[in-house]
Amino acid sequence: MVPKVRYSNCSCRYWLTFKSGDGSTDDTAAINKAIADGNRCGQGCDSSTVTPALIYFPPGNYLVSSPIIQYYYTQLVGDALSLPTLKAAPAFKGMAVIDSDPYLDGGANWYTNQNNFYRQIRNFVIDLTAMPPSMGAGIHWQVAQATSLQNIRFEMVKGGESNKQQGIFMDNGSGGFMTDLVFNGGNYGMFLGNQQFTTRNLTFNNVGTAVYMNWNWLWTLKSLSINNCGVGVNMSNTPSNMTVGSVIIQDSTFLGTPKGIITAYQKSGGVPVVGNTLVLDNCDFSGCPAAVVDVSGSTILAGGGTVASWAQGHAYSTGEFGGSSSSASAAASATCAASSPKVSGTTIQNTLTAPSKAASLLSNGKIFERSRPQYENVPASSFLSAKANGCKGDGTSDDTAAIQALLDKATKDQIVYFDHGAYVVTSTIKVPKDIRITGEIWPLIMASGSHFASQSSPAPMFQVGQPGDTGAVEMSDLIFTTKGPAPGVILVEWNVAESSQGAAGMWDVHARIGGSAGTGLQSDHCAKPSSSNSTTTTPATTNTATTVADSNCFGAFLLLHITQKATIYLENAWFWVADHELDLPNHSQLNIYSGRGILIESTAHAWLYGTSSEHSQLYNYQLTNAQNIYMGLIQSETPYMQSSSSPSTGPDALSGGFPPNVATTYSDPDFHTCTTPGCKKSWGLRITGPSTANILVYGAGLYSFFDDGYAQSCLATESCQENMVSVETGCGAGGGGVTLWGLSTKASVNMVTLDDGGDGGDAVVPQKDNRGTFCSTVALFEAV
Amino acid sequence: MLTFSAAAGFMALRLLAMTMSPVSQVVAVPVASGTQGAELPAPSTTPATYSNSTQSSNVYWLSSIARQGSVAFGGSSSYKVYRSVKDYGAKGALQQLLLSVLANI
Numbered sequence: 004m005v006p007k008v009r010y011s012n013c014s015c016r017y018w019l020t021f022k023s024g025d026g027s028t029d030d031t032a033a034i035n036k037a038i039a040d041g042n043r044c045g046q047g048c049d050s051s052t053v054t055p056a057l058i059y060f061p062p063g064n065y066l067v068s069s070p071i072i073q074y075y076y077t078q079l080v081g082d083a084l085s086l087p088t089l090k091a092a093p094a095f096k097g098m099a100v101i102d103s104d105p106y107l108d109g110g111a112n113w114y115t116n117q118n119n120f121y122r123q124i125r126n127f128v129i130d131l132t133a134m135p136p137s138m139g140a141g142i143h144w145q146v147a148q149a150t151s152l153q154n155i156r157f158e159m160v161k162g163g164e165s166n167k168q169q170g171i172f173m174d175n176g177s178g179g180f181m182t183d184l185v186f187n188g189g190n191y192g193m194f195l196g197n198q199q200f201t202t203r204n205l206t207f208n209n210v211g212t213a214v215y216m217n218w219n220w221l222w223t224l225k226s227l228s229i230n231n232c233g234v235g236v237n238m239s240n241t242p243s244n245m246t247v248g249s250v251i252i253q254d255s256t257f258l259g260t261p262k263g264i265i266t267a268y269q270k271s272g273g274v275p276v277v278g279n280t281l282v283l284d285n286c287d288f289s290g291c292p293a294a295v296v297d298v299s300g301s302t303i304l305a306g307g308g309t310v311a312s313w314a315q316g317h318a319y320s321t322g323e324f325g326g327s328s329s330s331a332s333a334a335a336s337a338t339c340a341a342s343s344p345k346v347s348g349t350t351i352q353n354t355l356t357a358p359s360k361a362a363s364l365l366s367n368g369k370i371f372e373r374s375r376p377q378y379e380n381v382p383a384s385s386f387l388s389a390k391a392n393g394c395k396g397d398g399t400s401d402d403t404a405a406i407q408a409l410l411d412k413a414t415k416d417q418i419v420y421f422d423h424g425a426y427v428v429t430s431t432i433k434v435p436k437d438i439r440i441t442g443e444i445w446p447l448i449m450a451s452g453s454h455f456a457s458q459s460s461p462a463p464m465f466q467v468g469q470p471g472d473t474g475a476v477e478m479s480d481l482i483f484t485t486k487g488p489a490p491g492v493i494l495v496e497w498n499v500a501e502s503s504q505g506a507a508g509m510w511d512v513h514a515r516i517g518g519s520a521g522t523g524l525q526s527d528h529c530a531k532p533s534s535s536n537s538t539t540t541t542p543a544t545t546n547t548a549t550t551v552a553d554s555n556c557f558g559a560f561l562l563l564h565i566t567q568k569a570t571i572y573l574e575n576a577w578f579w580v581a582d583h584e585l586d587l588p589n590h591s592q593l594n595i596y597s598g599r600g601i602l603i604e605s606t607a608h609a610w611l612y613g614t615s616s617e618h619s620q621l622y623n624y625q626l627t628n629a630q631n632i633y634m635g636l637i638q639s640e641t642p643y644m645q646s647s648s649s650p651s652t653g654p655d656a657l658s659g660g661f662p663p664n665v666a667t668t669y670s671d672p673d674f675h676t677c678t679t680p681g682c683k684k685s686w687g688l689r690i691t692g693p694s695t696a697n698i699l700v701y702g703a704g705l706y707s708f709f710d711d712g713y714a715q716s717c718l719a720t721e722s723c724q725e726n727m728v729s730v731e732t733g734c735g736a737g738g739g740g741v742t743l744w745g746l747s748t749k750a751s752v753n754m755v756t757l758d759d760g761g762d763g764g765d766a767v768v769p770q771k772d773n774r775g776t777f778c779s780t781v782a783l784f785e786a787v
Numbered sequence: 788m789l790t791f792s793a794a795a796g797f798m799a800l801r802l803l804a805m806t807m808s809p810v811s812q813v814v815a816v817p818v819a820s821g822t823q824g825a826e827l828p829a830p831s832t833t834p835a836t837y838s839n840s841t842q843s844s845n846v847y848w849l850s851s852i853a854r855q856g857s858v859a860f861g862g863s864s865s866y867k868v869y870r871s872v873k874d875y876g877a878k879g880a881l882q883q884l885l886l887s888v889l890a891n892i
Binding site for chain 1: 843844850856858861866871874876878879
């Protein structure tokens with residue numbers, strides 16, 4: 004169809020659009036057909052890894068009149084050199100221009116929201132300006148882990164009493180990562196509800212409320228640029244029973260915005276006690292007169308300048324809050340001298356001394372950031388396809404030698420490209436210290452065979468550089484996994500140190516152990532025993548499960564090892580030992596026994612943005628003598644099948660079944676003194692070693708949902724395990740330097756255990772004193 | 788003399804010399820003010836820092852690279868991992884139509 008101009012003799016402003024007479028410019032059906040083609044996982048399918056789709060949008064302006072439905076395991080990628088526009092038609096009908104999880108009549112969704120994994124949307128302009136201002140949303144983003152939004156601009160109607168437009172509408176989920184988003188206009192830039200999320204480099208111009216936080220457990224907002232908005236972040240939903248657990252805002256700027264943050268926090272009498280915990284770190288409010296206000300509009304924290312460090316909530320320290328380093332050190336010595344470490348807790352709503360941040364972590368005074376490289380300026384001829392260079396990627400052939408040859412031959416101008424497939428690796432691949440590798444919608448790199456079979460002889464599959472190397476390594480859009488049990492495999496051993504800031508990293512690289520086709524660790528033989536409690540949403544109470552570790556369902560030794568001299572920029576990484584089946588139709592829960600999650604030993608530095616490590620047996624995150632580590636946020640879950648109190652069901656996972664020996668060379672935790680099932684549980688975060696220093700965590704969600712073998716009676720008493728975070732940094736010179744901001748734990752009796760000298764840890768932060776919305780939350784824990 | 792106010796910033800409209808053809812009626816849409824010249828999201832760092840290459844390209848590699856991806860476990864040999872929406876009939880042609888309209892004012 005072709006538009007017609009109607010003109011008169013007046014000097015008029017012309018407003019232009021279409022009546023799509025024959026609908027031929029309406030691209031909705033075509034786009035949805037491109038996505039759905041091939042009998043993919045849509046309505047009626049909860050998940051699938053075997054129908055992936057990478058959907059490319061060439062430059063252009065696409066008129067859409069109803070939602071683009073993003074099926075499961077789909078990447079929507081616009082042209083990175085000339086962003087396509089998705090233009091909502093004036094009569095657009097539906098929840099959002101892009102819908103990641105449609106609603107059915109009656110309120111159910113296509114996909115279970117907290118299992119809505121593996122999505123990506125990047126490089127778009129989404130334009131709602133043709134719609135009536137009273138409606139319209141850009142993306143309905145109800146997603147879980149291994150999902151990301153990158154490089155998207157949302158154009159919305161600016162202002163107006165009836166404005167209800169929102170860029171992102173998020174109702175539920177368990178995420179997730181977003182970066183490089185711009186919101187122009189609209190009532191809400193983002194309406195957010197999720198368990199946890201990491202979002203950075205977000206710009207809001209002329210938005211009513213930039214971020215409306217509807218509910219959360221924790222959320223890390225970094226590098227916000229809020230310009231000429233009415234409100235920056237409104238987290239005050241339902242003041243009488245707060246729905247927002249905690250928010251961290253870091254490295255952010257508020258300009259021309261009268262109210263920075265609206266909060267319903269109460270220093271005493273809050274419901275829940277620490278609801279609306281808030282941490283501000285390096286926030287510039289010089290263009291915002293009221294940085295933090297309460298629901299009546301009274302100023303809690305005046306703006307007009309930069310706030311280096313401020314928090315409200317509960318805070319615990321081994322030293323003195325806001326003290327100088329010398330007084331903190333003296334206090335720490337006193338702590339060490341005591342037989343039981345003294346940790347003081349208090350309620351705060353005040354400015355704090357800014358934490359010291361290692362210079363190597365910073366750029367222009369902010370924690371350094373770098374987005375996933377898209378190589379938009381690299382010609383296709385510079386890409387070396389794995390399948391065109393000797394690799395089969397068929398999930399059966401041994402591709403080890405071909406992959407090694409391919410990596411060795413790539414020049415600095417070239418990029419290694421793993422076409423979608425599954426590449427079997429049977430011995431260590433030595434990844435060069437200068438290399439760029441990307442994949443076609445998460446190809447699988449699968450450890451297999453005898454080289455990776457022994458827990459007493461662990462071996463890396465991808466050995467990235469050698470210890471002492473300095474270089475530039477970029478890896479993106481890959482999944483590391485195993486083909487069958489591989490209890491000796493270290494999926495990725497990262498040795499390289501960056502040759503320039505942020506030069507060595509992984510983006511949108513995940514680990515998945517079992518739970519999907521080809522892994523040999525699926526519900527056909529690794530399902531939770533049928534006598535176990537069923538997977539219903541109603542918490543079960545009785546334990547009939549067995550947790551004997553089945554060697555046919557062993558996973559990996561260690562998912563990711565950052566070694567002593569290495570540096571890494573790790574972003575949007577979900578390291579998941581499968582707790583349930585993604586492909587076989589029963590989608591049942593799984594008992595997969597995998598040793599260790601992420602181990603960081605770097606004494607140089609590392610950034611971990613938006614990471615999750617779940618269901619490893621000994622720990623999900625461990626830092627051993629690490630220094631200058633930034634993590635924001637981290638998320639973990641204890642393996643669901645740990646542990647058993649019933650001797651008749653055999654040795655439980657940690658005390659004899661798996662692993663057989665404690666690997667002291669890896670500084671494994673030791674559970675042999677445990678006498679209760681609640682003690683024999685994976686550490687969410689374990690920080691150990693006397694050289695530990697300058698550990699900065701901005702947001703941690705560490706969860707335990709089951710006790711004594713898939714029972715859930717422990718949730719009612721918040722006691723699914725005894726301990727979650729262990730700080731074992733000892734005392735004396737160099738000891739300490741651990742700062743945890745916005746720590747949330749679920750159903751761990753003790754949030755933090757402090758071990759000052761090896762006689763066993765002391766519980767120093769009880770969860771019962773820190774009840775939040777769903778988790779227990781502290782604004783700050785520091786071991787100085 | 789007709790004047791024409793600039794359209795929303797997301798479209799860089801330029802008048803082109805195009806021939807008049809029969810058209811259907813145009814109706815109004817509000818222009819999102821304040822978006823003129825709105826910037827694209829800036830990447831967090833300048834790419835030049837990391838580029839080891841002196842090459843450059845005017846074509847996004849993702850659109851032209853040879854497609855050999857396939858699902859190793861399950862699925863049929865005809866299953867397509869990569870799809871371009873234009874191969875399914877999406878036109879992305881909004882801009883062209885507006886351009887032709889403006890040319891005829």
